Amino acid sequence: MQRPDEQARTYLVTGGAGFVGSHFADVLLAEGNRIVALDDFSTGRMDNIDHLLDHPGFELVHGDITDADLVDELASGADVLIHLAASVGVKLILEQPVRTLENNVVGTETVLKAARRHEKKILLASTSEVYGKGRRVPFSEEDDVVLGATSESRWAYAASKMMDEFYGLAYHQEYGLPVVPFRLFNTAGPRQTGHYGMVIPRLVNQALDDERITVYGDGTQRRCFCDVADAVRAIAGLAKHPDAPGKVYNVGSTEEVSIRELAERIKIMTGSSSEIVLVPYSKAYQDPGYEDMERRKPDTRRVNSLLGWSPENTLDDILNRVISYVREQRAGATASRR
Numbered sequence: 001m002q003r004p005d006e007q008a009r010t011y012l013v014t015g016g017a018g019f020v021g022s023h024f025a026d027v028l029l030a031e032g033n034r035i036v037a038l039d040d041f042s043t044g045r046m047d048n049i050d051h052l053l054d055h056p057g058f059e060l061v062h063g064d065i066t067d068a069d070l071v072d073e074l075a076s077g078a079d080v081l082i083h084l085a086a087s088v089g090v091k092l093i094l095e096q097p098v099r100t101l102e103n104n105v106v107g108t109e110t111v112l113k114a115a116r117r118h119e120k121k122i123l124l125a126s127t128s129e130v131y132g133k134g135r136r137v138p139f140s141e142e143d144d145v146v147l148g149a150t151s152e153s154r155w156a157y158a159a160s161k162m163m164d165e166f167y168g169l170a171y172h173q174e175y176g177l178p179v180v181p182f183r184l185f186n187t188a189g190p191r192q193t194g195h196y197g198m199v200i201p202r203l204v205n206q207a208l209d210d211e212r213i214t215v216y217g218d219g220t221q222r223r224c225f226c227d228v229a230d231a232v233r234a235i236a237g238l239a240k241h242p243d244a245p246g247k248v249y250n251v252g253s254t255e256e257v258s259i260r261e262l263a264e265r266i267k268i269m270t271g272s273s274s275e276i277v278l279v280p281y282s283k284a285y286q287d288p289g290y291e292d293m294e295r296r297k298p299d300t301r302r303v304n305s306l307l308g309w310s311p312e313n314t315l316d317d318i319l320n321r322v323i324s325y326v327r328e329q330r331a332g333a334t335a336s337r338r
């Protein structure tokens with residue numbers, strides 16, 4: 001929360017119409033700040049920000065993060081840059097490897113150059129994917145990263161985000177730019193779509209449709225899901241803290257659940273009659289070499305000791321919220337068709 005003595009600031013949020021970006025905008029606008037949201041609507045959605053369009057502190061710019069002139073102009077008018085725009089989600093990466101690399105490497109380079117020219121603090125979104133096949137759980141920021149062969153597109157995503165981190169840290173080291181890369185672990189909540197593979201919205205939609213609930217592999221793989229509201233609180237805290245720059249931060253929950261158990265909970269909480277089925281990875285991802293992570297759990301001591309941050313919401317809170325959101329969306333869609 002903004003302290004009363006804190007000044008309102010202007011945040012340029014790339015990917016501002018996306019899942020995380022739109023929640024960030026909600027929270028920071030409520031504190032009295034200004035938000036300039038830049039989005040190319042490749043995965044961002046108007047639905048996510050419709051409610052903000054009339055807000056006097058909100059400005060939407062439809063454009064691309066690789067458009068250097070545009071990014072430069074927007075950066076000059078902002079106090080802080082929050083770079084969330086990226087190609088995310090395993091499905092998208094497997095389908096569009098070239099676009100992923102362009103967005104994630106060239107896009108970040110463009111935003112970093114603009115931040116440097118105008119001497120602005122910049123937060124860079126990275127991902128727990130960079131831990132790759134690491135087995136030392138929980139994952140800590142200084143751990144080695146273990147990626148697979150370059151013939152597997154899946155690893156292009158992790159490598160592109162690692163480049164972003166290297167780039168950001170290099171700008172910090174060489175030019176003294178205040179850069180804060182943060183690694184988002186599995187994050188969930190309202191507005192996340194299942195179109196790009198994310199498991200919670202996919203399974204909730206399947207359960208509500210009484211369709212088969214698809215658990216990939218044997219369902220023993222484990223994840224920790226962080227509520228997007230908690231993740232946004234961490235990002236805002238890092239954006240405001242003067243000592244955050246120059247280090248990478250894990251942002252995620254430490255409450256572990258197996259995907260099988262997740263499916264069972266969703267089935268019970270929705271009162272669904274769906275059958276839970278196991279789908280082999282080869283079929284799920286149409287990629288014979290696909291490797292899933294068995295466990296993914298963050299060590300969050302770094303962000304906790306800097307900000308005193310830890311998640312406030314449990315997995316059940318997240319599921320309740322997502323289920324209500326999907327139900328409301330469906331009721332709205334039905335009403336507007338009448």
Ligand code: UDP
Pocket residue numbers: 090186197198199200202203214215216217221223259292293296
């Ligand atoms: N998953 C699943 N069924 C689905 C979609 C995903 O069992 O319909 C699994 C996926 O294989 C992974 C976990 O759920 O083990 C989380 O997937 P997601 O894509 O949400 O995030 P990831 O952890 O893979 O980045």
